[in-house]
């Protein structure tokens with residue numbers, strides 16, 4: 487007998503799981519610092535605009551492909567491609583990307599876990615700001631500690647994914663997401679009492695379009711993709727667990743609105759702290775792991791605030807990483823006909839193995855000449871490869887598939903089933919056929935150096 491595919495137990499279960507995938511280290515760490523490096527307000531508005539114009543249509547497209555096929559990415563593309571086996575390759579691209587992202591994402595999550603323990607043991611007490619910052623470098627360069635936390639984090643993921651869609655992902659998302667929101671709200675309220683809050687609000691919502699550069703426009707789009715978790719077949723897989731009665735466009739809009747809200751709240755929590763202590767919104771991993779503990783050490787109740795903050799990061803990372811692992815597990819189950827247990831064990835082992843060079847990246851123990859040869863350390867190379875190339879290429883192919891290859895009657899039927907937004911099908915189809923592929927193509931060409939957006943903008947604004 488054909489086994490029935492497991493579905494989400496509740497409507498809110500899907501919303502929390504998908505929002506859990508979307509809201510991650512990207513929203514709480516990458517968003518604030520990218521806003522910081524792109525000059526604030528205008529970038530935020532653009533990010534919101536691009537999330538709705540490009541991110542949401544692709545998100546809905548993935549839900550349509552998943553719910554229609556009731557499969558994960560590889561078989562979904564194979565089944566829906568009118569017999570052309572080549573589209574399977576898009577599913578494979580999704581699968582490889584997920585393995586790689588899961589590997590380096592778990593290393594960052596491992597740092598966050600380490601900072602929880604460090605907060606509890608009051609690592610910053612009696613240390614100078616320089617000494618506190620140095621602890622991160624020490625951690626980054628410590629091979630055994632990084633591997634230890636990588637292992638623990640992947641093990642936690644295995645525990646959740648092994649339990650399945652309802653008892654694992656849905657159950658934990660229903661606990662972790664509200665907890666994340668409450669913690670964020672608590673820290674956010676705390677931040678509103680700081681002297682730098684007004685400055686932070688002004689910084690985030692001032693409309694200074696002159697600070698926006700072409701590369702800023704492109705990074706806003708990249709961020710929109712990354713924070714929504716689209717272009718990886720994850721939302722497709724989560725969509726395959728949805729019932730026919732569910733409203734796909736409404737869910738897409740709801741999850742993206744939640745992601746934007748949390749990203750903005752996270753910025754309104756982090757910037758007031760930086761501004762109150764006259765520290766510029768610093769770039770990169772430094773903002774969270776180096777600067778924040780220095781600031782926390784100066785605040786009253788630093789043990790509680792610091793522990794809460796890093797727990798929040800771990801919760802956010804976990805609901806994202808389980809979506810990455812689930813996608814790989816669901817595909818392995820379908821390709822190899824394995825049990826969930828076996829597929830989870832194999833997928834976790836592969837991620838752990840790819841994670842090892844990422845975890846050893848800071849200490850240079852495994853590939854000492856990597857950075858000299860490739861210009862970035864192993865960790866950075868994996869991040870760059872996936873976010874700058876694999877995700878956008880897969881995103882572009884997804885829009886082409888959903889807009890041009892998939893039968894229009896199928897996309898219309900799936901879009902309209904269970905929704906009260908029937909009228910916007912035409913808008914979605916236009917976006918997925920023309921707007922999204924065009925914009926994503928422009929980013930890719932710019933990234934490849936084939937096309938220079940700044941020159942074109944200069945030409946028109948001369």
Ligand code: PHE
Nearest residue numbers: 508510511512513713715806
């Ligand atoms: N959306 C997650 C975040 O913001 C990252 C992520 C990307 C998770 C891709 C899954 C897939 O951190």
